[in-house]
Amino acid sequence: MDEEFLLLNPGPVPLSRDVRDVMSEPMVSHRSADFEETYARLQDGLRYVFERSSPTGEPTAAGGTPLALMGTATLGMEAAIASLTTEDSRVVTLENGKFGRRFSRIARRYASVDTVTAEWGESPDIEEVRAAVDDRTDVVAMVHNETSTGLLNPVAEVGEIAAEHDARFVVDGVTSIGGDAFYLDEWGVDIAVTDAQKALAAPPGLSAIYIADGAEGHLDSGGPPFYADLEWYSRKARDHQTPFTSAVPLVRGMGVAVEEIEAEGMPDRIARHRRQARAIRAAVDAMGLELFPTVKPPTRVSNTVTAASLPTTVEADEFFAGMDARNVSIAGGQGPLDGDIFRVSNMGNLSAEDIRRGVGAIAGALNDAGHGVDKDAALAAADAELAP
Numbered sequence: 001m002d003e004e005f006l007l008l009n010p011g012p013v014p015l016s017r018d019v020r021d022v023m024s025e026p027m028v029s030h031r032s033a034d035f036e037e038t039y040a041r042l043q044d045g046l047r048y049v050f051e052r053s054s055p056t057g058e059p060t061a062a063g064g065t066p067l068a069l070m071g072t073a074t075l076g077m078e079a080a081i082a083s084l085t086t087e088d089s090r091v092v093t094l095e096n097g098k099f100g101r102r103f104s105r106i107a108r109r110y111a112s113v114d115t116v117t118a119e120w121g122e123s124p125d126i127e128e129v130r131a132a133v134d135d136r137t138d139v140v141a142m143v144h145n146e147t148s149t150g151l152l153n154p155v156a157e158v159g160e161i162a163a164e165h166d167a168r169f170v171v172d173g174v175t176s177i178g179g180d181a182f183y184l185d186e187w188g189v190d191i192a193v194t195d196a197q198k199a200l201a202a203p204p205g206l207s208a209i210y211i212a213d214g215a216e217g218h219l220d221s222g223g224p225p226f227y228a229d230l231e232w233y234s235r236k237a238r239d240h241q242t243p244f245t246s247a248v249p250l251v252r253g254m255g256v257a258v259e260e261i262e263a264e265g266m267p268d269r270i271a272r273h274r275r276q277a278r279a280i281r282a283a284v285d286a287m288g289l290e291l292f293p294t295v296k297p298p299t300r301v302s303n304t305v306t307a308a309s310l311p312t313t314v315e316a317d318e319f320f321a322g323m324d325a326r327n328v329s330i331a332g333g334q335g336p337l338d339g340d341i342f343r344v345s346n347m348g349n350l351s352a353e354d355i356r357r358g359v360g361a362i363a364g365a366l367n368d369a370g371h372g373v374d375k376d377a378a379l380a381a382a383d384a385e386l387a388p
């Protein structure tokens, strides 16, 4: 792929040169000391990301177990649910987008499930969550940053309810961890899941899990699953190993990616992501477009993925062809939102210039599709937010 290609999809995201290079180093055995050293470095980097995801760099947790799973975030979501439940368990899920729905679908394979729903792109009702969770609830599972609609769900408020009933709390931070604040202890998160290929800017194929200190005792290793048994994974992680053959090149790539995050520092990284998301939102506004989600506090708009409604007069195919012609990739709507919205990611290691180029391409593609927008005004609005 030509170097000028700009990937602004909500995963996978562009990889640094060092991440790409390390993946082509000669192969070693996944049971060698060399691999254990690589995996230990990855765990150190993951510990930094999970435990320092605050705008000030203040610790957000300590003493838990960070590990990588040899499969994408959906495996991480399934491993978390499956390892905390038996078939008699009761799970409450929150669903206001595609990935909340995925948690419900996973949980139904393992336990009985109550789901609190809101329209895609709308805020969940905390009182409905309060009514759904009781002392019989074993697990509450939710998505923090709902990538399909570009909103940040109220994890703190739901975590408080889970804690009141001593339910385990599983949170998908797939498109927030590594790019936005994530307060593991304060929110009472027992297991957090993230993907390699999102804000961590690592290659697709792996996910990362953080099992909070104290949550390990709740992991069941007796029943299913076998391949995604978190108790087994966490036991092996103590020796810097994984239960089965590791995806050695991907582990190396993710190791370098998290070291790059540590070099930038989470406070600067969070500030940069928030600045870039503000710039994209300001440009959307300057183009006269509407953000897709309609958020009511404590729900907020995402700082990593911006979802905007396509004007009804614009043919989605024509708009995306205009983006392709500019060599910039963004995403469309998923499921019922196909053809109605577009989504722009600012996850990873993007520069202000990348964001400007994305904004310019969107304005150009809209103009080509017959919807006149002021590209200069959009760029000026973005510039006003991009300055650190």
Ligand SMILES: Cc1ncc(COP(=O)(O)O)c(C=O)c1O
Pocket (backbone or CB within 6 Å): 010, 011, 072, 073, 074, 075, 099, 143, 145, 146, 147, 148, 172, 174, 175, 195
């Ligand atoms: C919030 C969220 N959760 C889970 C997933 C699933 O990730 P994967 O398809 O890599 O398993 C995604 C993917 O976009 C996501 O955005």
